[in-house]
Amino acid sequence: MAMAIRAFLMFVLFLFSTQFCFSLYEDQVGLMDWHQQYLGKVKHAVFHTQKTGRKRVLVSTEENVVASLDLRHGEIFWRQILGTNDIVDGLDIALGKYVITLSSDGSMLRAWNLPDGQMVWESSLQGSKLSKSILNVPKNLKADKDDLILVFGQGCLHAVSSIDGEVLWKKDFSGQSIEVQQITHSPHNDLIYVAGYVGSSKFYVYQINAKNGELLKDNTAALPSGTYGELLSVSSDMFVTLDDTRSKILLINLKNGEINYNDNHISDLIKDTSGQGVILPSRLPGIFALNLDSLGILIKVTNEGGLVLVEKINNAAALSDAVSISDGQHAFAFVQHEENKIHLTVKDVHNWNSDLLKERIVIDHQRGNVEKIFINNYVRTDRSNGFRALIAMEDHSLLLVQQGEIVWSREDGLASVVDVTTSDLPVEKEGVSVAKVEQNLFEWLKGHILKLKGTLMIASPGDVAAIQAMRLRSSEKSKMTRDHNGFRKLLIVLTRAGKVFALHTGDGRIVWSVLLRTLRKSEACERPIGLNIYQWQDPHHHALDENPSVFVVGRCGPSLAAPAVLSFIDAYTGRELNSLSLAHTVAQVMPLPYTDSTEQRLHLIIDVNQQAYLYPKTPEAIHILQHEFANVYWYSVDADNGIIRGHALNSRCNGEVVDEYCFDLRDLWSIVFPSESERILATMTRKSNEVVHTQAKVMTNQDVMYKYISKNLLFVANVAPKAIGEIGTATPEESWLVIYIIDTVTGRILHRMTHHGCQGPVQAVFSENWVVYHYFNLRAHRYEMSVVEVYDQSRADNKDVWKLVLGKHNLTSPFSSYSRPEVITKSQSYYFTHSVKAIEVTSTAKGITSKQLLIGTIGDQVLALDKRFLDPRRTLNPSQAEKEEGIIPLTDSLPIIAQSYITHSLKVEGLRGIVTVPAKLESTSLVFAYGVDLFFTRIAPSRTYDSLTEDFSYALLLITIVALVAAIFVTWVLSERKDLQEKWR
């Protein structure tokens, strides 16, 4: 029976698979997919509210995004995503219509049109050495004047015209070995001061004519001691810095072209303190801020060069730059924390006694601390000044605060997803009220009649809109319970900020979010980073009353030697169940295929000292592991030295402290690649949870090929050392790509192949018995994709039916890496047009449905390509039988069919990864693509052969049935009448 069903399924599959591509009608957009746009953590923000038109704020972020946001609602007007190496250093507005960005270490200056984000001009500024990059757009009130943009970058000062980006003059400072710290422009005499150090104690100032770049004066002074940290300009001719003991403030004055300095002890200003201060970067006229003993201290510089302590701020979090509110009046804001509230204070720089604004705002403590604040003023109806503040939080979210309330917030932490896992939703409780169903019946029918009208194309535009709205808000898909088809799940994502979000797959809304305690900055853990997120407990059979949970592995710093941190999170509520700061480090986390009685999955965390630690730390877990002690293998890749090693568990650790959850390793094998000819570029394994339906593959001539399916296969791609760089750096003769397929239990090399004249970057995906990889062919100067399929030759004799009948086959022999079966491989290469950022393969619940490759292209789109295009058996002229099997005639390049872009006309900007999760419905696979944007959809690689599509017209079915019943009655009446006539005759 099962066989029959299977055969039928295969037949249906075949029927449906004659259609190659996944395709979508335009009105189906948003039905099963959603797309969210984000920006990343805001670094710079500039308000644009002067004109009466739309009020907007321009931001640049750590994801290299430049965007214009609606100040009322926080929506994106436009957004430009720069290249990954093109880090934004500065942002400003020039001429009131251009947004100026400085990026790439001060070498790229671009102007964007303020209303629509079109690039207006671009200027490449060249210099000779790396330096601090400074963007200075002098504010000139006379708009007709050609505004200069001063850019310091790469050791040169450039003056650029803001109209067309032309470099008007250039001054090279790299020869003098000066480290330029500050550039100030004094508008009244059109002078530019360039200040910097040589070494740490020699202070230089250059006076430059802003009109032509003429050097008017240069001055130097030896400071009494070395300096520490930032050189801050308090006004156009006054600078402040700290000395190298960090206990004195140096005030440098440039009156009349002479350098005068005086130093003041911090302790003179602030009594009973001994701590060392740090000058906070700020741009305030006549005032600077000092961080001392976690106190924020504001110090005013008088015109005579004296220092006056203005205020001590407790729990200071952030300080804004000054805004000019009227002639000569400047305001700035600072923020203080108090439990779950923040205090926002806006003060006048010159008139310290009164607050312009003092507000208390309640902020969700899951957003963490305030990291940055930008303020803007507006004139209220009573002619007084109001202030709004844009606040960037610790979790990278962005808030606009006005009148003591959060006007809007953006969860921009989601722009930097690090890792993704999924969780099922709770099972629906029994008991659906009948009244609700009855009330909905009419609605349901009405909906279907509307849909029918839509399919018959007789719907009016109003109807079409109604249909679309009805489909989109269909409450069915956003329910918080498990559905029959397994479409509704929670996507649990870990972001770079250390915040974990749960997104509903139905509509992409945030179900819960939690800022992990372990991944927040603390004394013990200065720069924590989140690494991965794994399933911890996924109750299926036992322990059903417990919620599933996930755990996050992090590290206390960027180096491998930093200690590890763990956090356990309830997947339904987002509660942090437990968090651990571990004594050991983390190099690798290995989920084991064993679970304990509460369905907690066993994990081994392997540290840099080659010791494995078992989690959960329960005696039961130890017991299970001891049972499977000999079956735990793994490998490690040392890319720097070109070594791949295989490991197994050896014994308990014999350290001073007895830890029964710690194990030593033994090395089983190692493969050392010759470093003069090969460098490891990429490795890829199969997904551990992949399901394979059948091992056998029936060929056209009734032959059977047996797939070599092992969970322990590793794909390695190596390139020639000279070709390790990017495209354009190596010639075809000196570059080659060598690929290996290695068994990670025995270290046996199953397959090795060299592609001459090829280089990276290599993107690969491994599934079942095949691997597909993408690389660059330098000879043809095109990208290529190759497929390698591995078949088990030792089982190939089993095709004889008699042997099967008589039981003389070896199909039931256990599959082991140690049995060293003979394998054969088949491979083929094709050209592929685009650069590729990520490749993934669809996965389905039972592995029956044919597979599609999901290719994230350089244009940030995701293309679904049927695996059959990457079949090594494709030939130029397939025979009739082969055609029936679905073999496509060989072409030299892979087709790109626009309808098979699963992202259709959307872009997943800054695409970094694609994740596929099987739905319960065999035909369907859920796809989540993440980058700066998030995109989710579900796809059916062989069409939905096992369920009716959403488009299925129930109304038509109903009408047909009604028509049939009516017809039956009519015929019955007719026949009765005829009978009667017959009888009368």
Next chain:
Amino acid sequence: MRSKLILLLFVQLCFALFALSFAHSSGSTEGYTINGRVKIPSVGTKEFFLPGKISNVKVILNGGQRVTFLRPDGYFSFHNVPAGTHLIEVAAIGYFFSPVRVDVSARNPGKIQAALTENRRGLNEFVLEPLREEQYYEIREPFSIMSIVKSPMGLMVGFMLIVVFLMPKLMENMDPEEMRRAQEEMRNQGVPSLANLLPRSS
């Protein structure tokens, strides 16, 4: 036929070899500047660009090493590119662009050659045009009677109509004698007629 082909190839080769220098060296010793232009023909109008679309076009060097954008007139440039063979891709939603192979000559400073990799056509002017427009959605077939008729429900209704209206016609053409005999037979067999199933109104 063959000679024609050879001639064509030769002409192409000429183009490739004597490509006009559409880029110039920046003068600095570090690298060269590649200047080019992206042209997107819009349907119907003489305008070269669809408004609002050009701002979404990105030009990508060597698979993401550098990204630049188009100026309003469609020009773009990469500065400081070292000599060698490079790849330029254009990412624009709605259009399919072929990647371009760009050779920046070291011996001949400032000489740059370009060729489309998809069809190996040399470019004598560095103007990139889309090979085709991309249609991301299936077009819904306009309503037709045939689509209804072809659907399973349509077939059911159609079959029923045939039975209802054509069968009596066929019966009429039958011989009355034979007809009576057939009816006799049916009555004897007691065919379960619908009339028996339905509740009698009388």
